[in-house]
Amino acid sequence: MGRHDEVDRSGAPDTARAEAIERYTDQLLERTAGDERDRDAVERALRAWRRERDGSGESESAPVLPLARRFGRSALVRLASAAGVLLAVAVAALFLIGPGAPTADAALAGALERARAATPRMYELLFERGLGFTRAVEADLYVSGEQTFALALEKPAGTAWIGGDRAQVWVVPANPQLPVVLGDRARRTQQLLAENDVELPYVDVVSALEALSVDYDAALSADGLVLSGTKRATAPEHKADTFRLVLDEDGALASLELERRGRIALGDWRFELQARDTEVDGSVFDHASHHRADRRVIER
Amino acid sequence: MQPDPEPEATADAGPDTVPHALFEALVREHGPRLRVFLGAAVRDPLIQDELFQEALLVAWRRIGDFDPERSFGHWLRGIARNLILARRRADGRRGPLVAPDVLEELGALCEVDGPEGERLGEELDALRVCLDHLPDDARSAVRLHYTDGHRGPELAERLGRSVEATKKLMQRVRARLFDCMTMRLEAREGI
Structure with missing residues (x-):
């Protein structure tokens, strides 16, 4: 586990590491009762992102091009696989325009x-x-x-x-x-x-x-x-x-x-x-x- | 309506839609862990929210720089880290932002060798078990602080300790919980 390896690594100042552990554990403890606030914050940020994206006059396809140019279509496939969202993407895209979604x-x-x-x-x-x-x-x-x-x-x-x-x-x-x-x-x-x-x-x-x-x-x-x-x-x-x-x-x-x-x-x-x-x-x-x-x- | 496992199947639904949906899915998967990172680095919740939103906007604008062979979460935290450091430089003082060496350690703590998507949940599950195994006084302190919301002198008064002793107690408890959580996760992974 990378996190634990990092904790044990030599050379890192003990005080910085200890403070990081303190802060990190504090944040986890804040979430032991649930992660609703994070999920809400993610949705708020996504709404802000959509506003920014749509308000900037950016073409819907704009972000596709750099990825496609650099990595090709297969890279997009790998990206989707790596994120574990392949099915979700297909379904999400279909639902964005699919007549069944509202129902x-x-x-x-x-x-x-x-x-x-x-x-x-x-x-x-x-x-x-x-x-x-x-x-x-x-x-x-x-x-x-x-x-x-x-x-x-x-x-x-x-x-x-x-x-x-x-x-x-x-x-x-x-x-x-x-x-x-x-x-x-x-x-x-x-x-x-x-x-x-x-x-x-x-x-x-x-x-x-x-x-x-x-x-x-x-x-x-x-x-x-x-x-x-x-x-x-x-x-x-x-x-x-x-x-x-x-x-x-x-x-x-x-x-x-x-x-x-x-x-x-x-x-x-x-x-x-x-x-x-x-x-x-x-x-x-x-x-x-x-x-x-x-x-x-x-x-x- | 059945989902199709191949992304090409979405072409009829509008290929331009796919990256947006993909970006949202990635953010939903990695956003909570980024929130933990930011929460640990920045005490002020308003600044946390600002930085979180800013990180997403930067990530979207620079999505062409993302290497799909690597972790999206790691890349996202790198953006957030740079935003924190930039804001710290702009402030010209320590302010509410964490010191750079601590920030580096926080980044290391957030790293996961395997899939990140469910890691936060696994950590919280392990932490809850560790909480149950705390001595009564430590568990009581955690409950008063995190469940009941008592902080500072109020927490110290309820625990019957000085503010400084309470601070030390909470530090020890968090360190102990972190060690316990780490051991449990390692045991679960068979390390």
């Missing part, structure tokens, strides 16, 4: 809007990862609007519950001797999930659909019920991340399959949601409904 976007936006509505729904969740997808998490996922969720996980000792909303995240262990844990911020969700051996990229439908809206190019089937797509920017040497989403007749999410194929199979994962036509009681989102009143509750 796909509208369908996804509609599903997102319905997911954001505070109508409780239940999904069966399956998350598999690793070589041969052998490490799996199966759970019932209850969602209500944005960021309100409850996960029911079957454990040898019974059912464990993990849930949360904008303000709080909570864990009710299956073992009744263990205390209920309350986290002060929703952003600690992933930490509490990890502590309970639950590894999930998403714990609510809105986050998953938002990721698809931002990072993926989507196509809509002729019947308007199936969306499929590929991640817009995928790392080099990675296969493109893909998803397949089925809408119900109301335009809400009926099922979702999201798959990531990494550089090595150990990093692969597949995330699936399947809606169940079950009436959801709002109390499922309250941790107190999952444990006895006298059970010890600790806050972290």
Whole structure:
């Protein structure tokens, strides 16, 4: 790893290196709760770039020429391959003029809007990862609007519950001797999930659909019920991340399959949601409904 | 509508569109890491944003200079580095910008031998695990600083330490987290 080699290299002033490590780690720590600000900043900068590009009277093809002259068409192909965006470029270009794009976007936006509505729904969740997808998490996922969720996980000792909303995240262990844990911020969700051996990229439908809206190019089937797509920017040497989403007749999410194929199979994962036509009681989102009143509750 | 794996297939859709889409894809892939680099080099978030946007505009104008055999992220950070140094020279003082030798070290820290696209996510995943393994007092300090937003004297008061002792504690914690993260990433890569 180049970064570590650099850290150990001789000759660099220790103070400069130490300050760089301090600053670099500080920036990473700022991002442990999420990278939304970076993604927003990237989009803002791209908007500024588009304005600059369009406002300068620059021909759309202007930047192509230097590359093509210097490296030829094959260089562009290599460039696309190296960036891992070959598929994304093709799809993006097609969608820029393709008649299906607005419909796909509208369908996804509609599903997102319905997911954001505070109508409780239940999904069966399956998350598999690793070589041969052998490490799996199966759970019932209850969602209500944005960021309100409850996960029911079957454990040898019974059912464990993990849930949360904008303000709080909570864990009710299956073992009744263990205390209920309350986290002060929703952003600690992933930490509490990890502590309970639950590894999930998403714990609510809105986050998953938002990721698809931002990072993926989507196509809509002729019947308007199936969306499929590929991640817009995928790392080099990675296969493109893909998803397949089925809408119900109301335009809400009926099922979702999201798959990531990494550089090595150990990093692969597949995330699936399947809606169940079950009436959801709002109390499922309250941790107190999952444990006895006298059970010890600790806050972290 | 199915994506076609060959870029030539986009010709019907307008070949002039491809470089724009490609540039956007590259920026989306490498932009977050450039933001980390800039954030580490420049404390002022407004200047960070300015430099980020400026770097993209320069990159676009000079895209013909980019060697597609090399890393786009590395090239982009090189542009940002030059912008920082130019601004530092123009300011004629240290100001809020990092010293050149630290800037060089930051550039080295951002380098990755393999694919850059998901590196930041891998680092953050490793860092989160390392956070869980911190002693209680250190983890508490990190939480107060990064989650709850307490800084300086306010953070020191909450930790029951002097401002200087708090600063030293945070420095030690960050160094420890960096070492832990690096070891985890190396172990993951089988080094």
